[in-house]
Amino acid sequence: MNDTTTPRPPLSRIPPDVLCAQDYEALAARFLPAPHHTYIAGGSGFEGTLRANRDAFEHLQILPRLLRDVTAGHTRVMLLGHELRHPILLAPLAFQTLAHPQGELDTARAAAATDAGLVVSTLSAWPLEDIAACSRGEKWFQLYFQPLRDSTLDLVRRAEAAGYGALVVTLDAVVQSPSLRAQRAGFRMPDAVRPGNLLHHATPPQVELERGQSLIFQGLMREAPTWDDLDWLMRHTRLPVIVKGVLRADDALALKAAGVAGIIVSNHGGRALDGVPASLDALPAVRAAVGADYPVLLDSGIRAGSDVFKALALGADAVLVGRLQVFALAVAGALGVAHMLKLLREELELCMALAGCATLQEITADCVTHRPA
Known part of the structure; x- marks a missing residue:
């Protein structure tokens, strides 16, 4: 698809040529403006981590x-005291109206229809309350610390009031690493796409750098969260806090010791620091x-039910699906996302059955092996 091709409008039916969940990835380019597709599909820097996620x-x-x-098999899993019918959650993705006019509202409807856990981004195009109204199942709110603590606390209180069951604090993308591919494609965020949760938040005064100071260290990183901020957050919410963006064992251990309720091993889908390990490689x-x-x-990198199986074998309790959900959203809205989730779950069940695993607990490390070089 080139820049002059007019994208197709979203379908109101399941595309007949989608035979597996990953088919939505290839199909999405027909339904998105080329720069939008490049922005969604791309990673940061030279995209080494983006490729590493799939290679793993x-x-x-x-x-x-x-x-x-396996005739009594099932895919039920317990997370934070709640039973989910399957271990596939929808990851927090910002600005989903780039892919479909209903954006996160349709994603929430799909999660409700398929009993999938939903994680809603701070940078959602729709307000968190509107999204919650479309979801009847387990939902968590992904939180970016804001420059002003009052703004962060406002988001927390709104999430609590709207019925979100946990806070997912993302810590690996304090500064957005540039996507060279998106820049070269000429992507610019449309004026109409705005963060629905932040429209009424005060904008802190711009930092004036002194001569010789770094735009990165003394500028962009001035408001980056620290351990003190995480401790403050946990003292100011009744919700369990999960930290997203963990790749190091020592960080994971420190977070557990600090009282964090759980962690998400993630490299932001290859959209944060380029050159870090694949999430799957960091998991064990x-x-x-x-x-x-x-x-x-x-x-980071989930494209098929067999990928879910492999992640569980290496130690994950559940996985979050990112790009596949927005690709399916672009193709067929809520119906597309629901269909993608149905396919992923069926692919996982087939993989479990043929691998001799009736439950998720039976998917252990000896169920996988690394391919010889």
């Missing part, structure tokens, strides 16, 4: 067990550090 899944193979009775060391009973989720 491709290099892991499944070792099936034979002669196992993180799980070993925090122990077997501590909630650990994973995102």
Whole structure:
């Protein structure tokens, strides 16, 4: 698709050529303006981490067990005291009206229709209350610390009042690393796409740098959260706090010790610091550090039910799906997202059945092996 091609409007039916969840990725380019598609599909920097996320899944193979009775099989999982019918959640993605006019509202409807956990971004195009009204299931609010604590606390109180069950604090993307691919494609955020949760928040005064000071260190990072900010947040909310963006075992252990309710092993889908490990590669060391009973989720790179299986085998309790949800949203709105989730769950169930695993608890490290070089 080139810059002059007019994108197709979203469909009101399931596309007949979508046979697996990943098909939505290829199809989405027909339904998005080229710069928008480039922005959504791309990663930061030279996209080494973006590629590493998929390579990690491709290099892991499944070792099936034979002669196992799986006729009582299911995909139920307990997270933060709540039972979910399957371990596939929708990751927080900003500005989903780039893909579809209904944006996060349709995503929430799809989550409700498929009993999928929903994580709503601070930078959603629709207000968090409107999104919550479209969701009847388990939903969490993803929180970016704001420059002013009053603004952060306002978001927290609104999430609590709207019925969100947890706060997901993202800590690996304090500064947005540029996407060279999106810049070269000429992507600019449309004026009509704005952060619906922040429209009435006060804008802090711009920092005046002194001669010789760094735009990064003394400028952009001046308001970056610290351990003190995380401690302050946990003292000012009744909701469990989950930290997203963990790649190091020592950070995971420190977060657990600090009282964080769970962690998400994530490299922001390759959209934060380029050159960090694939989330899947970082997962085993993180799980070993925090122990077997501590909630650990994973995102970045999920494209198929077999990917979910591999993540669970290496220690994840559940996964979050990012780009696939917005690709499906662009193609067919809520129906597309719901269909994508249905396909992912069926792909996971088929993988479990053929691998001899009746429950998620039976998906263990000996179910996978690394492909020989």
